[in-house]
Amino acid sequence: MTKIKPWLPLIGIAVFAVLLLVVAPAVLSMHWINNLGKYCCWAIAAVGIGLAWGRGGMLVLGQGVFFGLGAYAMAMHLTLESTAPGSLPVFMILYDPSASLPAFWEPFRSDVFTLAAILLLPVIVAGVLGYALFKRRIKGAYFAILSQALAVALAVLISSTIRETGGDTGLSDFKYFFGFVLNDDANKVMVFMIAAALLIMCLLVVWQLNRSRFGELLIATRDAEERVRFLGYDPANIKLVAYVVAAVMASIAGAMFVPIVGIITPAEIGASASILMIAGVALGGRASLFGPALGAIAIGWGQSSLGSSWPDGWVYILGMVFILVTLFLPMGLSSLFGKAKGLVWRPRETPPATLPDPAAVLEPVDESAVEEVKK
Amino acid sequence: MTAADGSLVVDDLKVEFDGFVAVDGVSFDAHPGEVRFLIGPNGAGKTTCIDAITGLSKGTGSVKLGDQELLGRSTQKIVRLGVGRTFQTASVFEQLSVLQNLDIAAGLHRSSWSLLRARRGVDPAIEVALEQTGLSNERETPAGILSHGQKQWLEIGMMLVQEPRALLLDEPVAGMSQDERTATGELLHRIAERRVVLVVEHDMDFMRRYASRVTVLHQGRLLSEGSVAQVQGDPKVQEVYLGTAGAVTTQAEGE
Numbered sequence: 001m002t003k004i005k006p007w008l009p010l011i012g013i014a015v016f017a018v019l020l021l022v023v024a025p026a027v028l029s030m031h032w033i034n035n036l037g038k039y040c041c042w043a044i045a046a047v048g049i050g051l052a053w054g055r056g057g058m059l060v061l062g063q064g065v066f067f068g069l070g071a072y073a074m075a076m077h078l079t080l081e082s083t084a085p086g087s088l089p090v091f092m093i094l095y096d097p098s099a100s101l102p103a104f105w106e107p108f109r110s111d112v113f114t115l116a117a118i119l120l121l122p123v124i125v126a127g128v129l130g131y132a133l134f135k136r137r138i139k140g141a142y143f144a145i146l147s148q149a150l151a152v153a154l155a156v157l158i159s160s161t162i163r164e165t166g167g168d169t170g171l172s173d174f175k176y177f178f179g180f181v182l183n184d185d186a187n188k189v190m191v192f193m194i195a196a197a198l199l200i201m202c203l204l205v206v207w208q209l210n211r212s213r214f215g216e217l218l219i220a221t222r223d224a225e226e227r228v229r230f231l232g233y234d235p236a237n238i239k240l241v242a243y244v245v246a247a248v249m250a251s252i253a254g255a256m257f258v259p260i261v262g263i264i265t266p267a268e269i270g271a272s273a274s275i276l277m278i279a280g281v282a283l284g285g286r287a288s289l290f291g292p293a294l295g296a297i298a299i300g301w302g303q304s305s306l307g308s309s310w311p312d313g314w315v316y317i318l319g320m321v322f323i324l325v326t327l328f329l330p331m332g333l334s335s336l337f338g339k340a341k342g343l344v345w346r347p348r349e350t351p352p353a354t355l356p357d358p359a360a361v362l363e364p365v366d367e368s369a370v371e372e373v374k375k
Numbered sequence: 376m377t378a379a380d381g382s383l384v385v386d387d388l389k390v391e392f393d394g395f396v397a398v399d400g401v402s403f404d405a406h407p408g409e410v411r412f413l414i415g416p417n418g419a420g421k422t423t424c425i426d427a428i429t430g431l432s433k434g435t436g437s438v439k440l441g442d443q444e445l446l447g448r449s450t451q452k453i454v455r456l457g458v459g460r461t462f463q464t465a466s467v468f469e470q471l472s473v474l475q476n477l478d479i480a481a482g483l484h485r486s487s488w489s490l491l492r493a494r495r496g497v498d499p500a501i502e503v504a505l506e507q508t509g510l511s512n513e514r515e516t517p518a519g520i521l522s523h524g525q526k527q528w529l530e531i532g533m534m535l536v537q538e539p540r541a542l543l544l545d546e547p548v549a550g551m552s553q554d555e556r557t558a559t560g561e562l563l564h565r566i567a568e569r570r571v572v573l574v575v576e577h578d579m580d581f582m583r584r585y586a587s588r589v590t591v592l593h594q595g596r597l598l599s600e601g602s603v604a605q606v607q608g609d610p611k612v613q614e615v616y617l618g619t620a621g622a623v624t625t626q627a628e629g630e
Contacts, residue, residue, distance in 0.1 A: 213482060214490040216475050220468040227466040230429065231533065232454035232483045 006211065009289050013203050016290070020196040025189050037192035037260040039300035040199045041253040046281045046296035047202045048249030051209065053278070054286030056242040057222030058139070062147035063250040063277050065154050066122040068269030070251030072158070072165070073121060074258040076105055077114035078174035090173070091166045102164045111178060118255045119248060126247035127240065134236035134243075139225075148271060155270035170265030177259045195256040199293065202249050207289055209245070218242055250277075276303075279318070283325055285332025295332065380441055381407045383428075383541045383571045387436040390420070390427045397423040398434065399595040405541070405571045409587035410563050413575045416615060419592040421575040422463070425543050429453055429460050440541055440571075455483065457540035461547060465526035469519030473510050473529055476518050477501045480533035504532040507562065524555035531562065541571035548581050560585040583607075591615075 024036055045063055052058045079089045092099050107113045129150075133143060158165045165171070180187040209215050221228045221235045228235045258264050267273065276299065284295020299318075307314040329335055383405045390398040398420040405411035413421045427434030430450040438445040445453050468476050474497065481498045482490070505511045508528040513521065518529055527547055534542050547563070548556045556578075563572055563585060576582050582589065582603065589606045591599040599609040606612055 208491070208493075211493045212491050213478070213485070213494055216471060216494070217479055217482075217490065219470055220476075220479050223468050223470055224466050227462075227468065228479075229450050230454060230460055230462075230466075231480050232451050232537070234451050 009207050012290060013200060013207065016203070016293075017196075017200045020200070021193060024196070025193070030185055030188060033189060033192050034260060035300075035304050036297075037195045038257065038304075039297040040192070040195040041257040041260065042277060042280060042300050043293040043296040044195070044199050044202050044253035044256070045250040045277050046284070046292035047199070047206055048246030048253075049278060049281045050286055050288070050292035051206050051218075051249075052242050052246035053281065054288070054292065055210065055215065055218045055222065056239055058239060058243060059141075059144035059278075060147055060243070060246060061144045061278060062149070062151035062271075062274050063246070064151035064269035064271070064274035065147070066126065066247040066250035067254035067257070067273070067277070068151075068154050068158070068264075068266075069121045069125065069254065070118045071254030071258050071264045071269065072171070073108065073114055073117040073251075074255040075171040075174070075264045076108040077111070078177060078258060079171050080105065080109050081178075082173065082175040089171075091169065091171075092163065095163050099163065104164075118251055122247035122251035123244055126244045130240040130243040131236070134239045137236075148274065151269065151274045152271050155266040158266040158269075168266060170263050170268075171258075172263035174259060174262060182259060182262070191256070191259050195260060198252055198256060202252070203289065203293065205245070209242075210289065214238070214241070279322065281332075283321065283332060285334030287331060288334040291332045291334035294334075381540055381571060382441070383573065384439045385424070385428065385436070386438070388424065388427055388434050388438060389436050390423050390432050390434040392432075397432075397595055398427065398592075400436070401592065401595070401597050402436075403590045403597065403600065405573045405588075407540075407569060407571050408567060409572075410567045410585055411571070411573045412582050412586040412589045413573060413592065414577070414579075414582055414589060415592035415598070418594065420595040421592055422545055423595075424592070425460060425545055425573075425575055428543060429458060454537070454539075457538075458543065459534035459537055459539035459541070460543040461527070461530045461534065461545055463545045463549065465523070465530045467518040467521075467526050467529050467533070470517065472515050472517055473505075473521070474501070474514040476529055477504055477532055477536050481536040483537055498536065500536045500538070504535045507535060507565070508532040509558070524551045524559075527551065527559070528562070531559075531566075535566065539570060541573065542566060543573045543575075545575045546577060547574060548576070548578055556581055 020036075020040070025033060028036065045067055049060055049063055052060045083089050087093075088099065088101060092101070108117070133146065138146070159168050161167065162169075174182055176182060177187065177191060180190065182188070182191070209218075217228070217233065217238055221233075221238045225235045228238070254264075254269070257268070277296070280296030280299040281292040282295070283299060284293070285291025302314065302318065306317065325332060385404065386402050388398055388401045389396065401420070401424060403411075403413075413424065415421050423432060426432040428438050428445060430445070430448055430453045434446055436446065440456060440458060443456055445456065445458065448456070468479070471479070475494075478494055478498065478501060481501055505514060508531060510521075510525060510529060510532060513525065518526065521529060531542075531544070531547070544563070548559050551559065560581060563574065566572055567587075574586075586603050589599075589601065589603055590597065591606055591609075591612050593615050598615060599606050599612045601609075
């Protein structure tokens with residue numbers, strides 16, 4: 001691992017914050033602010049994936065599950081907020097005018113409950129799921145397939161419960177966001193700023209985790225799980241923490257996606273949506289701090305510009321980019337940065353590995369130091 | 376520390392894989408202060424013994440460290456009771472620096488919350504381990520680019536910072552040069568002063584030079600036990616190693 005100055009990432013985060021929170025609202029049109037807000041949501045999920053996959057080695061192919069938990073919690077709240085007291089959400093009346101509100105909707109009237117659900121639901125689900133999987137030492141492809149299957153299952157569940165969740169049509173037509181009128185440019189900018197600020201916060205959280213002892217332990221677990229176990233740690237717990245943090249970030253991302261985009265459907269949380277979330281991370285560089293976020297924003301931008309003007313070509317371009325990155329830059333575009341740096345500044349010459357002088361190795365142990373340690 | 380209270384005592388250990396008995400009623404003991412060797416031809420069950428002691432394979436019988444029973448406990452628990460082990464191929468965290476490797480090992484008893492902070496300063500135990508293993512000048516080197524021998528020493532160093540009561544080494548000198556073997560042998564002797572050291576080895580020359588006592592396993596059973604001279608003079612051992620004793624000196628084992 002190359003040694004980088006500890007403050008460098010912080011400056012990067014600060015620059016990123018200025019660009020998103022000051023420059024973007026000043027120069028971008030409402031249309032692009034809204035789009036950038038959407039990319040920020042994917043970027044938030046991507047930052048979590050970077051932690052779980054890049055640093056922890058868990059190929060989380062089904063982050064749509066947690067994205068969906070946050071998104072639907074928020075969407076239920078906003079739907080109820082936009083519904084006149086005493087009446088039902090419009091889509092429910094369409095199917096059955098005499099229906100009553102399903103019991104699980106009821107608590108989402110509360111602001112506090114909704115916010116708590118967005119943060120705690122993924123903790124509970126990822127906690128239980130991760131505990132069961134990691135304690136049984138399920139990893140690699142098995143873990144990836146399982147998580148992907150869960151995303152598909154959740155999407156199918158929502159599609160099939162059309163009376164309770166809106167099914168494939170999803171939930172939309174949100175008028176208010178915690179009391180603010182959503183159809184108002186100032187409020188739209190505010191919602192964008194919240195998403196951008198959350199992205200910055202997630203970057204800070206992952207930055208701290210990466211530089212902490214936990215971050216070192218996570219890489220150690222990724223690279224030599226058995227060795228970690230034989231050092232007396234339980235690798236399952238270490239992976240569980242990273243997995244839960246990633247899940248919470250995906251949930252936050254989903255929750256902000258709803259007021260920004262104005263609609264949530266099962267298509268946004270299913271298999272292909274989950275894969276697109278991973279795609280940005282792979283493109284940007286999964287083990288780096290900024291790679292996942294920037295990769296997700298790039299993919300989002302490509303999708304809404306090229307994807308809408310030339311939808312047939314976009315899929316091929318995306319595929320081609322992946323083949324090229326996987327073949328030539330397995331650690332993503334951010335590894336280009338390190339390679340470029342290596343060309344400009346010559347790396348420190350590593351002294352050739354020499355046989356150590358046995359005498360040097362055999363210097364008597366400093367007994368006092370040993371005693372010090374034992375205390 | 377008297378020899379009796381920190382000893383590793385293996386009694387009637389039996390390990391079975393789907394009906395195949397890999398270790399069949401093996402008993403031996405190892406005391407602090409001696410470098411105990413476990414030798415035997417391929418498939419003798421040496422590594423399986425270590426796997427069972429460290430909780431990697433399920434075994435029956437009894438393995439006690441001091442007065443604590445190890446069998447039936449999880450690997451992490453056994454490590455926390457004071458048993459460290461190294462692997463046939465040095466298992467270190469290649470992406471992390473030597474210092475980070477040792478720091479993770481030293482963090483065994485840190486609280487979970489302190490893990491969220493960045494590392495500042497170096498634990499005195501780590502300095503001692505760096506010095507003992509001759510890696511003081513390599514502390515910032517990524518473990519992945521260390522030489523083969525240095526990786527083995529780093530792994531031993533990672534055990535040392537944990538201050539284990541028993542250290543089990545699986546072929547520590549496989550693939551090492553003669554100088555590195557000498558350094559490793561001397562290191563093991565110094566480590567053994569304050570703890571149990573049990574070495575699984577294939578290298579007869581290394582065993583002759585550094586073993587205090589030797590246990591020979593053959594096909595999962597105990598074949599012979601005693602000092603190097605006693606074991607070498609044992610006709611049963613000569614029979615098992617006949618014609619192969621010279622050939623096995625350096626080759627690695629794939630058990």
